[in-house]
Structure formats: structure tokens, C-alpha cells
Amino acid sequence: MNSNSLFSQFSRQSPKGVLIIYLQLLYKALKVTWILLFLFIQRFSKFSESALIYIYVGLIVVLLFILIRAYLIYKNFVFKIDNGYFVLKEGILKKKNTSVSFDRIQNINFKQNIVQQLINVYEVNIETAGSKDTEIAIKALSFDKAQALKEALSEVKNPKRETAQTAESQQPKPLLKIGFTELLKVSLTENHLQNLLLFLAIVVGILQQLQDVFKGFGNEKKLNDLVEVDAATIVNSVLFFVVLLVALLLVGVISSFVKILLFHFNLTLFIKEKSFNITQGLLTKKTIILNENKIQSITVATNPIKKKLGISFVTFKQAVSGKVKKQQNKLIRIVGCKLNQIQQIKKVLYAYTAVEEKEKKRPNNYFKLKMYIRSFLALLLLNGIAFSVLQTSFWFFSNVLLVPITILLIQLKFNKQFYKLDQELLLIGSGRVETHLTYLPIFKMQNIKMSQTIFQKRRNIVDLVFQTASGKVKIPCIDKQEALSIYNFALYKAETNTQPWM
Amino acid sequence: MDHFKNQQVQQLPDVSVLDFKKIHKAYLKVILLTTIVVACIAFVGVYFLIEYKLQEEIPNYTVYIYLGVAVLFLSIFSYLIVGFSRRKYVVRDRDITYKSGVLIKTMTTVPFSRIQHVEINEAPISRLFSLASLNVFTAGDSSRDLVIKGIKKEEALKIKEFINQQINE
Numbered sequence: 001m002n003s004n005s006l007f008s009q010f011s012r013q014s015p016k017g018v019l020i021i022y023l024q025l026l027y028k029a030l031k032v033t034w035i036l037l038f039l040f041i042q043r044f045s046k047f048s049e050s051a052l053i054y055i056y057v058g059l060i061v062v063l064l065f066i067l068i069r070a071y072l073i074y075k076n077f078v079f080k081i082d083n084g085y086f087v088l089k090e091g092i093l094k095k096k097n098t099s100v101s102f103d104r105i106q107n108i109n110f111k112q113n114i115v116q117q118l119i120n121v122y123e124v125n126i127e128t129a130g131s132k133d134t135e136i137a138i139k140a141l142s143f144d145k146a147q148a149l150k151e152a153l154s155e156v157k158n159p160k161r162e163t164a165q166t167a168e169s170q171q172p173k174p175l176l177k178i179g180f181t182e183l184l185k186v187s188l189t190e191n192h193l194q195n196l197l198l199f200l201a202i203v204v205g206i207l208q209q210l211q212d213v214f215k216g217f218g219n220e221k222k223l224n225d226l227v228e229v230d231a232a233t234i235v236n237s238v239l240f241f242v243v244l245l246v247a248l249l250l251v252g253v254i255s256s257f258v259k260i261l262l263f264h265f266n267l268t269l270f271i272k273e274k275s276f277n278i279t280q281g282l283l284t285k286k287t288i289i290l291n292e293n294k295i296q297s298i299t300v301a302t303n304p305i306k307k308k309l310g311i312s313f314v315t316f317k318q319a320v321s322g323k324v325k326k327q328q329n330k331l332i333r334i335v336g337c338k339l340n341q342i343q344q345i346k347k348v349l350y351a352y353t354a355v356e357e358k359e360k361k362r363p364n365n366y367f368k369l370k371m372y373i374r375s376f377l378a379l380l381l382l383n384g385i386a387f388s389v390l391q392t393s394f395w396f397f398s399n400v401l402l403v404p405i406t407i408l409l410i411q412l413k414f415n416k417q418f419y420k421l422d423q424e425l426l427l428i429g430s431g432r433v434e435t436h437l438t439y440l441p442i443f444k445m446q447n448i449k450m451s452q453t454i455f456q457k458r459r460n461i462v463d464l465v466f467q468t469a470s471g472k473v474k475i476p477c478i479d480k481q482e483a484l485s486i487y488n489f490a491l492y493k494a495e496t497n498t499q500p501w502m
Numbered sequence: 503m504d505h506f507k508n509q510q511v512q513q514l515p516d517v518s519v520l521d522f523k524k525i526h527k528a529y530l531k532v533i534l535l536t537t538i539v540v541a542c543i544a545f546v547g548v549y550f551l552i553e554y555k556l557q558e559e560i561p562n563y564t565v566y567i568y569l570g571v572a573v574l575f576l577s578i579f580s581y582l583i584v585g586f587s588r589r590k591y592v593v594r595d596r597d598i599t600y601k602s603g604v605l606i607k608t609m610t611t612v613p614f615s616r617i618q619h620v621e622i623n624e625a626p627i628s629r630l631f632s633l634a635s636l637n638v639f640t641a642g643d644s645s646r647d648l649v650i651k652g653i654k655k656e657e658a659l660k661i662k663e664f665i666n667q668q669i670n671e
Binding site for chain 2 (some may be wrong): 085319445446447448449450451452454457467469484485487488489491492494495501502
């Protein structure tokens, strides 16, 4: 209750917030004008002395303006807790007054980017369900105040919490703590191909931006010549390809490592009551409280190498309001889970079921046939395009490699697809190289859909799609009668269950 | 189906045997009218394209272009007419179901307990026939979960009222 009175009056952020807001404004300004600045530095010597003075003065004025703006934003940003509502007033000229009732608050997350880590303040994000513009971010609070705010917000919402809070105070041991070396190991098991592509996409993006700048200087030709000469002399040598392959592999591994390090540095997972407390990230440290109710489904992913090391990834999918933008908040992934840790997570969430022991149901053979037909058509198209572009039949040799890989992938996918169902829980297995196990409590579905193409009709099979508050879960190609009984059963579950689902 | 033993005892209500209701007949006119408007625009577009551009380049084939567009719209018409009779819905005490589709048949059910809000929309042409569409929204990124187009406005209002009543209970 002490924390409650702390927020009964309007209060501001920590004064350090001015710095955070200032840097953020500066960053935004830089993002828009960096090309201009670049040009300026290029032509630095060409400016006359008097012109330079004007430019410096102008710069200082702009910086000062941003500073004043940052201060005013800070000054005008006040919040309080009032009678079950979180009230926020902001805006310098255009005043905005937001109030959110406690039961609309979905999550309260802490975040620290690199600057916030340096000056030791926390960003508090208050996520709300429903309307799109009630996402509230308080940029800078001291840890104590942030913690107090969180407690104040969740206390009123759930009075039972208080007893739980005192029990928790003796800091339980984390269920999962991933150190640096372990993270290194984890990153080796990543999908390097995917990360390589990601990396290349980023590089291409940057290059394109640079090229735009070079174009302005008329240097573009030089750059292109450089590339062309190199390409012409080297492209024929086999050695080049080998080196390229090794280099790409290396880049792939490194980008995996960087990605894993950025997102999952210092990953710790606590279990408190029926919720998970996850902290991770290098540049941006995030603390997320995942409530059992909010978790719609979890996916346990593993691949052959991970299996050897005995580790899996666990992805929590939580409910979000209807904005695609918040994709990253929807999926919360933790890496390097050992088998017994997964068991414990499952025990917290799904203690009531033994779905794993149920009979494995597999999709109809048509599922495989469909994939074969589609891949065949895709390969045909690819060959046609390649032939008409390259004008040489040499390309067809690539099919020696492509066809077996395609067949292998289809077989793998078909073999890994299954579902199990008991009174409460649906378990779906899927994946190609990776193996994914998705657990969905049936009553959490938002709607259910059965669809049947004319090809499926002949075989009397259908696809069944469960729509949850965090995406779709699909059972492909199963017998229609069985699908119908699942359909009816799922509806029965969703309509009779009174547990909170979000 | 050994894992549904429980269900046999309970006699779960079955969606497949329900008495589905077709959407209002007048909506076919709305669909066809809309398509005719689109078809007219398409024909005018094709006409100008041929007059000003293709006439010189491929004078012998212009008839086929008209024919192609005509066949395209004829097949769209027949597809819409066949599809129209497949659009059916049913409201039960605790959920609402809609099914449709020719090449891909779908059936969707939304339990009332998961509905966030219900909306009734009236498009310009539909309004001439006092028809409306019923949109059901649930939480999460599934936004528009169930849309039933072409029911009488009073009917739509009644369903909306009924759903709101059931949610608040």
C-alpha cells in the first residue's frame, strides 16, 4: 500500500530522463539528416570561413532547441495512479491525457537499452489490450520506483498478490541461467543459413543506402568498375568458390552468434507462482513477466545438433492486441533449455495433462502428395525460368542436387507432422530439419475453422485451424469425421470453461 | 477415436447436423450488380487500351482480347452464383457459425465467450436492399474473425443484440 501512496500524486520520471529523451530526439534527427551531414563533412574544406561560422551557430541552435524540447517533454510528462486507473498526461503544446483501467493492463515490462544501462534507469512499458494507441512507455525510472510502480499496478488488480509477494521476497534460484560459454554453444546449433541470409539482407540494405550517396558524388561508376573487374578475373577459379563457401559459412556462424548474443545475453528465467520472469538482451536488456493466463501456446523446438547437446528452444506465444507491429512482444523465445527445465516449465503450465502419452495421430497421405505436387510444379517453374534466362542446358544438372533435397525435406516434414489430443491439451508436432512441438490448451482458442479444398473432398479429409489470440495452430489433412468431433469438442471446451484465457 | 470416449457419454452438440440458414436472396443482386459495375469499368478500360495502343500493334487479335475478358467475367459470374447458395450461417446459444466456399469450403465457429465486439456495416449498394454485414471481432491478431455479408439489417441487429446479451450474462 506504501507504493500506492507514492503514485497518488502526479510524479515525473527520473531527471536522467532528460538525457534519454534528448538522445532519442537526436537519434531521430540524425536518422533523417545523416546524408546531409555526410555531404557537409565531404565538402568541409570548400566552405569559406564566414560560412562555417554560420553553420556552427546553426548547429548549436539546433542542438539547443532539441535540448529544450527534451526538457519540456520531460517536464510535461507526468503520471499517477488514481482510483484503479493509471493516468498519464503528456505533450508540450498538444496535451494528451491517457487513462487506462488496471484490468486493461496486460503486461508491465522493463527494458534497458545501452544508454539506459549506463546511467542505470529503467524504461517501463505498459502494454494494454484492445485499442492500439494505449501503449505507454515511461522512458526513465530508477529501479526502485519502477519496481514500486509495477507493484502498485498489479496490487490493485489482484489483491491476492500481496501474500505471494512476501513469499517471493527471498529471491528464488533461477530455473535457467545461460552464461556466455553456453550461449556460444547454443549459437553453434542455430540455423546458420537463415542467419546468413538475414545478415546479407542487412548488408545489401546498407550498401544500397551508400550507393545512393555515392550516386550524388558521381562516384558510382568507380565503385561498379571495381566490382566488375574483380568478378571477371576471379569468377572462373574453383578456388574462389571454395573460399567463398567457407567464408559464407563463417559469416553465417558469426551472424548466428551475434544474433544470439544480442537477444539472449545473460538470459535468466525465474518461475514465480504461475508466471515466468525472463530477463535477457545485451544492448537492450528486457525483463518480461509472462503470466500463465496470457500464454496462449508454447513451442519447444529442437534440431539434430541441439538434440545431441540436449538443449531446446522454448517459444512462448502470448496474447497481443491487434497490431502486427508488436510481433516481437508476442513471441518470447528462450534458448538453451535442458530437458528437465522444459519439464518444469510444462509442469507449471500444463500440470493437469498427460497428453504426451496419447496416441499419435498422423495426417492423411494426401498431405504428402500435395507437397510433392507443389514442389514438382515449383521445380518445373524454376527450371523453365532458369533455362530461358541462362539459355544453357547446363542448369539442368542442378536438379541432381535439388530433387533429392526436395524429396528429403518433404519426407521429413511428413514424418514429423502429427497431433495428440487429450481432454485439455492439443499437442502438434511439425517441422522439417527442426522439430517443433506446440502445446495449446484447447479452451484458449478464439475461433475454429474447418476448410476443405475440392481435392481434399474426394478423400473426405479437411484442415482444421485453431485461431488463438497469438496466431494460428493448424492440423492439416485429417479425416473429416474425426475433425468434426474435435471441432465440437473444442467448442464445448471454449464455451464451458470459465478460466481466464487472456 | 478412442480419445473421445468422454464425448460419447456427453453427447456433444454437433455443428454438422445444424439447420443452416442461407443469407438473404437479395444479396445475390448486390453481388451481381457490383460485379457488373466492375465489368463495365474493365470493358471501358480494355476498349481504350485497344483503341489507343494495341490497334496498331496487333489489329488481328483485338477480338480475342474482348472475348477473353468476357469469358473471365462470365466465369466469375457463375462462380459467384454457385458460391452464393453455399453461404450459410447459424446462431446457437453459445456460438455463431458461418460456412461458405466453392473450391475451398470453409466453416468457422466463434464462441460468444471469446467475442470482443460485434459490428454491423452497411455498404452503399447493400443499403438499397436494406442489407447489412455482421462482423464479429475477437482478441489478438485474428481481428476480423467472422464476417457474414448480406443479411437483413433487422436480422443483423437482432443477432448483435442477442450476442451482446449472451456475452454480458
